[in-house]
Amino acid sequence: MTTYVVGHQNPDTDSICAAIAYANLKQQLGAKAEAIRAGKINAETEFILDKFEVQAPKLVTELAKGDEVILVDHNEKSQAIAGIKEAEVKEIIDHHRIGDIETGNPIYFRNEPVGSTATVVTKLYQENGVEINEQMAGLLLSAILSDTVIFRSPTCTKADKEIANRLAKQLGVDIQKYGKNMFKAGSVVNQLEPKELITNDYKEYELAGETIGVGQIEIMDVNEVNDIKEDLLVGIEELVAERGYKFLVLIVTDILAEGSLLLFPADAKEIIADAFDVDTKGTEVYLDGVLSRKKQVIPVLSDYLTT
Ligand SMILES: [Mn+2]
Structure with a gap:
């Protein structure tokens, strides 16, 4: 047997x-x-x-x-x-x-x-x-x-x-x-469409009377999204328009490098630059050491937008 x-x-x-x-x-x-x-x-x-x-x-x-x-x-x-x-x-x-x-x-x-x-x-x-x-x-x-x-x-x-x-x-x-x-x-990046990726792990927040959307993707190498970055930005713009957000941030977290690439609409550039006190390349910025939406991203945006 x-x-x-x-x-x-x-x-x-x-x-x-x-x-x-x-x-x-x-x-x-x-x-x-x-x-x-x-x-x-x-x-x-x-x-x-x-x-x-x-x-x-x-x-x-x-x-x-x-x-x-x-x-x-x-x-x-x-x-x-x-x-x-x-x-x-x-x-x-x-x-x-x-x-x-x-x-x-x-x-x-x-x-x-x-x-x-x-x-x-x-x-x-x-x-x-x-x-x-x-x-x-x-x-x-x-x-x-x-x-x-x-x-x-x-x-x-x-x-x-x-x-x-x-x-x-x-x-x-x-x-x-x-x-x-x-x-x-095995990455989720190869298995979901851009909009699904953005909203796969996703939260909405009410800050200063307006709504923002914050999605997160956790991957082994932030470069995995290089080929689809443009598609992700189109998806972000569409979701902002459809849902009437102030803006939307997609946090692409690199688990190995322990940092996150933030992707956002061009018109949120100043908010992101001021809130995180960084220079941005227009629709993205890499933040070393940032891994947590709850502890490292939302408090910064909340502080900036509500004061
Ligand atoms: Mn096992």
Whole structure:
């Protein structure tokens, strides 16, 4: 009987890559194992599978009674593939809090407080003395970088960094460069129309009797919007006209550089320049160190417009 290896529903990169790599390890150890997925592959994961020429796992929406399954990257019923109650959980490999999965028999349950399941899976290759081929190394590295936001997440540990660096060395990959490309491929910028991007994470504020709109996009590299900047400005102008705003600011936040590019209509130039005490290039300005709409943008505009 083949044992399925599966991540959580709505799988992210770690869930897919850890499932594939752990199934590969089990196969190399002589077991019959197959990675499956419980949901749609996201754009970031698609980029990774393409890059390392690995096929996406088969989609299985519900397990059948008696199916044997190894869970990776989760251990809570609410996150698990449908039919989990009827299946037999054989192992769990994870890096989350301990949830509520119950088993009838003793199982191998490996959980570590590290940044990604891929980190744990890489350790398991090493502990079993199994060599990691280039394809699996690529998936494992990608999953670590994805879950730890290229080591920036507070969940990232020394083990994640060490293992990722070793995998990157094996592959001859520049972590920062590859990580940025990976996040770019999965970025919301490539998946939404300009107006959807502006209003995706969006708030309206009443200041001094007038309404302003403030949208925010958080991305890995502010240059991702270079090609669509003109379209975003057209969208901003249209929304201002349609909704009768005083103006609209789109905050494009660069998570890695820790700053934000503000985009706004040409006639808001003076307000932005005066409020933030900066020179602007007409319809944009980059503000180093500004990340928060609530704490760093709205108070400045509010102070300026209401006093
Ligand atoms: Mn994970």
